[in-house]
Amino acid sequence: DSGVTQTPKHLITATGQRVTLRCSPRSGDLSVYWYQQSLDQGLQFLIQYYNGEERAKGNILERFSAQQFPDLHSELNLSSLELGDSALYFCASSLFPGELFFGEGSRLTVL
Amino acid sequence: AQTVTQSQPEMSVQEAETVTLSCTYDTSENNYYLFWYKQPPSRQMILVIRQEAYKQQNATENRFSVNFQKAAKSFSLKISDSQLGDTAMYFCAFMIARVSTAGKSTFGDGTTLTVKP
Numbered sequence: 226d227s228g229v230t231q232t233p234k235h236l237i238t239a240t241g242q243r244v245t246l247r248c249s250p251r252s253g254d255l256s257v258y259w260y261q262q263s264l265d266q267g268l269q270f271l272i273q274y275y276n277g278e279e280r281a282k283g284n285i286l287e288r289f290s291a292q293q294f295p296d297l298h299s300e301l302n303l304s305s306l307e308l309g310d311s312a313l314y315f316c317a318s319s320l321f322p323g324e325l326f327f328g329e330g331s332r333l334t335v336l
Numbered sequence: 337a338q339t340v341t342q343s344q345p346e347m348s349v350q351e352a353e354t355v356t357l358s359c360t361y362d363t364s365e366n367n368y369y370l371f372w373y374k375q376p377p378s379r380q381m382i383l384v385i386r387q388e389a390y391k392q393q394n395a396t397e398n399r400f401s402v403n404f405q406k407a408a409k410s411f412s413l414k415i416s417d418s419q420l421g422d423t424a425m426y427f428c429a430f431m432i433a434r435v436s437t438a439g440k441s442t443f444g445d446g447t448t449l450t451v452k453p
Contacts (some may be wrong), residue, residue, distance in 0.1 A: 258441070262379075267445040270428065281440045307428060324371050325429075325441055327381035 228252065231316050241336055243304040248268035248329045250297055250318030253259060256280070257299040260293055260315040268315070274299055303333070311335045338363045340430050342444035349412045350452050354405075357413040357447050367433040370404065370411045375446070376424040384426070387411065389433070391441030416453045425449070 228251035238244055250257050259271040270283035274293035285291075288306075293299045303310060311334050317325040339362045349355035361370070372384040386405050387395045394402050399416045415422055428444040 236404070268443045270440075270443070273440055315381065324369070324383050324386050324431075326382075326383075329374075329380055 248327030254318035282296035340444040
C-alpha cells in the first residue's frame with residue numbers, strides 16, 4: 226500500500242461526457258502528479274501540483290484540467306471525452322526530494 | 337530538457353538466471369535521482385530501487401542492483417536469480433534534485449521483461 230488513494234478504480238462512460246478523478250496523496254506529501262498510460266504504453270506526464278500551485282505541465286489536452294485543494298487532495302477533470310481518452314490514469318505523490326509513490330490508478334473506458 | 341531512453345522494448349530470461357535492463361539519460365544537471373519502477377500485470381507502479389547521483393556506490397536491494405555510470409549517463413538494472421514474479425514492465429525514471437522543479441520526473445518508455453520457467 227503506497228498510501229496514495231485514487232477513486233474511482235474503474236469508470237465507464239460515453240463519448241462527450243465529463244468525468245472527475247480524485248487523488249489523496251500520502252500524508253505529508255505536498256507534490257501531486259498525474260500521469261496517463263494508454264494500453265501497453267509508457268507513462269505520459271500530464272500535470273504536477275505543489276502545495277496547491279501548478280508546477281509543471283506535460284502533454285495535457287485543453288479538455289483536461291486539474292487542481293489541488295487546500296487539504297492537498299487533487300482532482301483531474303476530463304471533459305468532452307473521446308474514445309482515445311480510454312486509459313489508466315495514475316496519481317502519484319512525493320515528499321521532495323524522493324521517489325514518487327503511485328496510487329493504483331483509475332481505469333477509464335470511453336464507449 | 338531531460339530525456340530517458342530504454343533501448344530494449346522487450347526482454348526475456350530463464351528463471352534463476354541474471355538479466356540486465358539498460359537505461360541512458362541526458363541532462364545538464366549535476367544533482368539528480370534515478371529510479372527503477374516495476375509495473376506487474378496488476379498495473380500497480382512499484383519502486384524497485386533508487387540512486388542519488390552524488391553517491392558513487394551503486395544501490396542494491398536484495399536481488400536488484402544498479403550499475404550507475406554518471407559520466408556515461410547510464411543507469412542499468414541487474415536482476416539476479418530471476419523469479420516468475422519479476423515478470424513486469426520496468427521503467428527507468430529521472431528526477432532533478434532542485435527545489436524549483438519540485439520533483440518533476442521523466443520516465444523512459446519501459447522494458448517488458450518476461451521470466452520463463
